[in-house]
Amino acid sequence: MKRIMTIQDVSCVGKCSLTVALPIISAAGVEAGILPTAVLSTHTQFDKFTFCDLTDEIEKISDTLYELGIGFDAIYTGYLGSFRQLGLVGDFFDRFGAGALKVVDPVMADNGVLYKGFTPEFACAMARLCEKADLIIPNLTEASFMLGIPYNPNYDEEYIKTVLKRLTELGCPSAAISGVCLEDGKIGVYYYNAPSDRYFYYANERLPVQFHGTGDIFASATVGAIMRGRSETEALAVAVDFTLMCMKKTLADPDHRTYGVNFEEALPYYIELLK
Numbered sequence: 001m002k003r004i005m006t007i008q009d010v011s012c013v014g015k016c017s018l019t020v021a022l023p024i025i026s027a028a029g030v031e032a033g034i035l036p037t038a039v040l041s042t043h044t045q046f047d048k049f050t051f052c053d054l055t056d057e058i059e060k061i062s063d064t065l066y067e068l069g070i071g072f073d074a075i076y077t078g079y080l081g082s083f084r085q086l087g088l089v090g091d092f093f094d095r096f097g098a099g100a101l102k103v104v105d106p107v108m109a110d111n112g113v114l115y116k117g118f119t120p121e122f123a124c125a126m127a128r129l130c131e132k133a134d135l136i137i138p139n140l141t142e143a144s145f146m147l148g149i150p151y152n153p154n155y156d157e158e159y160i161k162t163v164l165k166r167l168t169e170l171g172c173p174s175a176a177i178s179g180v181c182l183e184d185g186k187i188g189v190y191y192y193n194a195p196s197d198r199y200f201y202y203a204n205e206r207l208p209v210q211f212h213g214t215g216d217i218f219a220s221a222t223v224g225a226i227m228r229g230r231s232e233t234e235a236l237a238v239a240v241d242f243t244l245m246c247m248k249k250t251l252a253d254p255d256h257r258t259y260g261v262n263f264e265e266a267l268p269y270y271i272e273l274l275k
Contacts, residue, residue, distance in 0.1 A: 001029070001030065001031050002030045002031065002073040002074070002227040002228075003030070003031040003032075003033060003071075003072050003073055003074075004025055004030055004031065004032055004033065004072060004073065004074045004075070004076055004223060004224075004227060005033040005034070005035060005072040005074070005075050005076070005092075005096070006018065006021045006022070006025065006032060006033070006034055006035070006075075006076045006077070006078065006220075006223075007034075007035040007037060007058075007075070007076070007077045007078070007080075007089055007092065008021065008036070008037060008077060008078030008079050008080070008107075008216075009036060009037050009038040009039070009040060009078075009079055009081070010034070010036045010038075010039055010040070011039075011040045011041070011042055011043040011049075012039070012040065012041050012042065013041070013042045013259075014040070014042045014043035014045070014046070014213075014259055014260060015043075015212070015213045015257070015259060015260025015261060015263065016043050016079075016212060016213035016216045016260065017043070017078050017079055017216055018034055018036060018078075020213060020216050020217050020220055020260075020263055021034075021076070021078065021216065021219075021220040022034060023263075023264070023267070024217065024220040024221055024224055024263065024267070024270070025220055025223065025224045025227075027224070027267045027270055027271055028221075028224030028225065028227060028228050028270070028271075028274055029228060029271075029274070030224055030227045030228065033070075033072065035058065035061055035062075035092075036054055037053075037054055037055065037058065037079075037080060037081065037085055038051060038052060038053050038054050038055075038081060039051075039052045039054065040052075042259070043212070043213075043259065044116075045212050045259055046259065053081075055082060055084055055085055055088070058085070058088045058089075058092075059088060059091075062088070062091070062092050062095060062096075065096070066095055066096070071096060071099075071100070072096055072100050073100055073101065073227060074100055074101040074102070074103060074223055074226070074227055075092065075093060075096060075097060075100050075101070075102050075103070076103045076105070076219070076220075076223045077089055077103070077104050077105065077129075078105050078107050078216055078219065079107040079108075079216075080107075080126075080129075081117070083122065083125055086122075086125050086126060086128075086129050089129060090128075090129050090132060093129075093132045093133075094132070097132065101134050101135070101223075101226060101227075102132060102133045102134045102135075103133060103134065103135045103136070103137065103219070103222075103223050103226075104126075104129060104130050104133040104135075104136045104137070104172075105136075105137045105138070105215065105216070105219040106123075106126045106129075106130065106136065106137075106138045106142045106146065107142075107215065107216070108122065108123060108126060108142055108145070109123070109139070109141040109142045109145055110139055110141050110142075110215075111141060112141055112151040112153065113141070114145060120145060120148070123142075123145035123146050123148075124146070124148070126142075126146055127146040127147070127170050130146065130167070130170050130171070130172050131170050131171030131172065132171070132172075133172045134172060134173060134174060135172065135173075135174040135175070135176065135232060136167060136170075136172050136174075136175050136176070137175075137176050137177075137178055137218070137219050137222065138167070138175075138177060138178070139177065139178050139179045139215065140152075140153075140155065140160075140163070140177055140179065140180070143163050143167055143175075143177055144163070146167070146170070147163065147166050147167065149163075156182070157182055157190075157201075160177060160180060160182075160190045161190075161192065161199060163177065164176075164177060164190060164191070164192035164199070165192060165194070167192075168192060168193075168194035169194075173193060173194050173195050174191065174192070174193045174194070174232055175191070175192055176189050176190065176191040176192075176222075176232075176236055177189065177190050177191075178215060178218055178219075179215075180201070180203070181203075181206060182201070182203070183203060185205065185206050186203040186204065186205065186206050187203055187204070187205075187206035188201065188202045188203025188204060188240050189201070189202055189203075189218075189236045189237075189239070189240055191232065191233055191236055193232070200233040200236070202233075202236060202237040202240055203240065204240050204241055204244050205244055207244070207247050207248070207251070209247065209251065211247060211250060211260065211261045212259055212260055213259075213260045213261060214243050214246070214247065214261060217239075217242070217243050217246055217261065217263050218239045218240070218242075218243045219239075221235075221238060221239035221242045221243065221270060222235045222236055222238070222239040223235075224270075224274075225238045225239065225273075225274060228274045230274070238270075238273045238274065241273060242266060242269065242270045242273060245266040245269045245270075246261045246262065246263040246265075246266045247261055248266075249261070249262040249263075249265040249266050250262045253265075
């Protein structure tokens with residue numbers, strides 16, 4: 001059985017970060033190791049939440065895992081909340097990354113703006129972490145901040161291709177931009193692999209709603225599918241379809257929670273996609 005280490009925060013209640021990564025990766029038939037960077041009572045969409053920073057534990061956990069000789073087939077990072085965490089994760093890549101797929105979802109911005117607490121300087125530091133990755137999965141806003149270019153909501157296909165190529169020039173061989181809309185009524189992912197100079201685009205139905213945590217679901221589903229033997233492009237297509245199904249399950253539930261999607265109900269569909 002393959003083993004993934006995923007490094008991000010965990011909310012006691014809320015559907016994002018480790019709360020979705022752990023069950024999705026497990027549903028893929030892959031062991032999910034976790035390195036929590038913080039513990040929150042709920043995710044930050046709530047009006048009130050507690051926050052316990054675990055940055056001081058990251059190096060201790062890394063040291064212990066290394067001393068035990070534990071290795072990983074993939075290392076997958078999500079939300080990282082500080083410059084110090086970026087540095088510690090970079091050290092983790094250096095220590096455990098040989099032979100492992102390193103995937104960075106640079107969670108820090110959307111819809112043209114950085115999340116609260118993040119700065120352009122942080123985006124530059126995130127770009128340096130992406131140098132060490134094999135695959136990065138930003139949305140267009142995150143890609144723009146990492147590259148230091150204006151966010152362009154009126155993009156076309158050639159613009160996306162240019163951004164993708166520039167992302168791989170950071171040092172990572174593969175980049176995928178999520179949430180790309182090039183056709184009416186459709187949304188998907190655009191991917192570029194620099195060594196082969198190959199592009200890939202896949203889209204499915206675009207629903208007229210937005211839900212918290214779908215980016216984490218998309219990235220987790222992608223990594224799980226790769227570990228089950230799918231190519232990067234196949235895994236990205238699986239993730240698009242699974243994320244859509246999660247949203248459809250949510251809309252079909254009149255009593256659905258407002259803080260996330262019913263991804264749990266869609267896990268059988270994800271498992272079926274991986275057969």
